[in-house]
Amino acid sequence: MASITATAAIAAAPEPVGHYIVVLKDGTDATSFVRNSLAASRAVGVDDIYSHALSGYSAKMTAEAAAALAKDPLVQWVQPDKTVSIAAQTLPTGVNRVDADLSPTARINNVDERVNVDVAVIDTGIQLTHPELNVYTAGAKNCNDGTSANDLNGHGTHVAGTIGAIDNTAGVVGVAPGARLWPVRVLNRDGTGTWAQVICGINYVTAHASEIEVVNMSLGGSGFDDGDCGRTNGDALHLAICTSVAAGVTYAVAAGNSASDAALFVPAAYDEVITVSTLADYNGLPGGGATGCSSAPDDTRSPTSNFGDDVDLIAPGFCIYSTWIGSLYKTLSGASMASAHVAGGAALWKATHPAATPASVRTSLQAAAVPVLGIPEKLLNVATF
Template sequence: MLRKRTLGVIGFLFFLLVVISNISLVPYAAASSDKAADKYIVVLQDNILSPSDVANEMATKHGLALGHIYQHALKGYSATIPEPALAKIKADPRIKYLEPDREVHALGQIIPTGINRIDADLSPTAKIDGTDERVNVDIAIIDTGICLNHPDLYVYKNVTFVKGTKTGNDDNGHGSHVAGIAAAKDNGIGVVGVAPGARLWAVKVLDKSGSGFLSWIIAGIDYVAKNAGEIEVANMSLGGVGYSQAERDAIVRCIEKGVVFVVAAGNEYKDVYGDDGLFGTADDLTPAAYPEVATVSALADSDGRGGGEGAATIWGPDDTLATFSNFSRSVVANNPVESAGAAIDFAAPGVNIYSTYKNNGYATGSGTSMAAPHGAGSIALYIARYGRAVDAQGVWAIRQALIDSAEPQTLWGPADTKDPDANREGLISAKDL
């Protein structure tokens, strides 16, 4: 097994950073709540047998421009609906509800010590020793896609729901970076992920600019639901502003099939429930606010070890919560898990994380986008060791196990961990997984 934090490894990674990754990855706030004009997500009643037939019938009758058909996580479709037809569609008894489509963006990268800090290199399941022995778990990366031919990634399947693209290949870089943190191979080159060599499903729902529509996101979730017999974990390092019943319902359906969803808390330094602190309102930061997902905040760590003795980062002192990370002041009464972080399950490294990138490259980035796949990879290790969930109760049990084994903030090192609220989520730990 490779020893932690050796000078040779650190020097080698620094060289690759300078030579290969002369890239600046800047913050990107969550999407605004602006609606996409005339675009809607239409959810049908549960007793509808063929969403495709209903969608095409309504399109013909009302002059709709159909987008995606949902058949697994939801029954419904997305469409551009002319204003005169809107009231008629709302009145159709086959309609359960509809909501406006809106833009969603990749949560920002601000600029890895991460594997060391969560002790993934000590995990008996990860077995990080330079030998390409792969973790037998499937992780869906719902993002900008993944670099399909990257030598450091095992992309098992790919799909796109982005207009004008034909594959799940990454033309932005964000999804590839996320994928490498979760599961880069332990093959002696480049970097290694938390769950080395896990099978990656590239689910492309964001375009070259890192943006997309909620309807595309839901199509990606629907694809995960369709393949829930194989996919055990789904990572969403993306988000927007505003509660979406359709998105939440789709995620819940996947969770009922045993898929654990891990999401980024967001980079606005805000409560995930928004300024009003209330869940289910227009300023929720979603999907981070949904109680059914494992939401991950970001740790600033500069040396890959605890104690708070490393150099300060641009996003805060060593071993403190990153100054961009969203947080949680309260939690809904029916939250299915109990966390010291309220609506946040746990923190993970999210500052200056070195990982894979588009065009077979590597890059350094920061953000809760980078923290979330540390969580997804750790959950993959748990599943590889103890077995997958088959229903929602199994998902809650996995989340609770990771919460309970997290390193408390009192052990991080600094007396002040810069947590902006009274709810102190722990740091995810992979060493016993």
């Protein structure tokens, strides 16, 4: 008996259809080509015909059909289509490290839902027209030279972005997205000013204490705290801050960058403010091991950061990407950047606890903060705010 062998054919799977762009040679009419040539039969479906920017069309076809079409004498080339998207918003490492992306008040989800809180930035001003910042221009004040509060240095704009850059689909996002930012310029384009100008800024904020909940002051100079709010030692800056705090305004200030005891610098030394030291964090994650813009080890206090009993919290301050003048973005490091994260955290707390006093804001931030190995002060964490 003759043997029988199965000879049933196995049907080959159809070649997948992809999207392609067909560019025709100069002078070729794309509409006529698609209508009259064999090209149309090679395409499963023609999507768009181009006749102005170039001569060609887009279509769905198999890779085999695309390869055959590329040999047509009227075709310049055929290329696979690719997916593009809007320029994605960056979650800065510092905002990530303090868990602002987990905060139910911050609601960081690429949707512009602004935190209802007012934060004054006593600094070099803020770029009044930066598209990423909700600048309250009606509240702008210049104590430096009496002209505009527009930022000519960049520092204040950078700080402002960390505090409250808008949550959208571009640029960066802040700790308290979309917070109303009051630009109070007390420093010039070189980043310097006088205590009189700073006090002018504090005076302005205090006059608006019913509107402004939080202030960031990423500035400082030599001085000390005698514990008497400046009433007996001739410290007008301390007296001004104490009066402002008593009016209900919470102040976040930089510990400084002198690798010294913060007790030797004001306003960092004052008990009435929230003083912030600088964490070296390069990837927004706990655990160390990452490298970045400095030789300082990841997850350590910055070697330049001030320290001591006057420091209330630590926050990310290395390689911080934020807004910059000219509607741009820039990476900076320092205690200024760390303070801005805490100001944003205080803003989140005040947004949901409007009756909280500055002292209770500080204790609430400290209670929610998390330990970092080898650092006495705890790290800001706003996940539950």
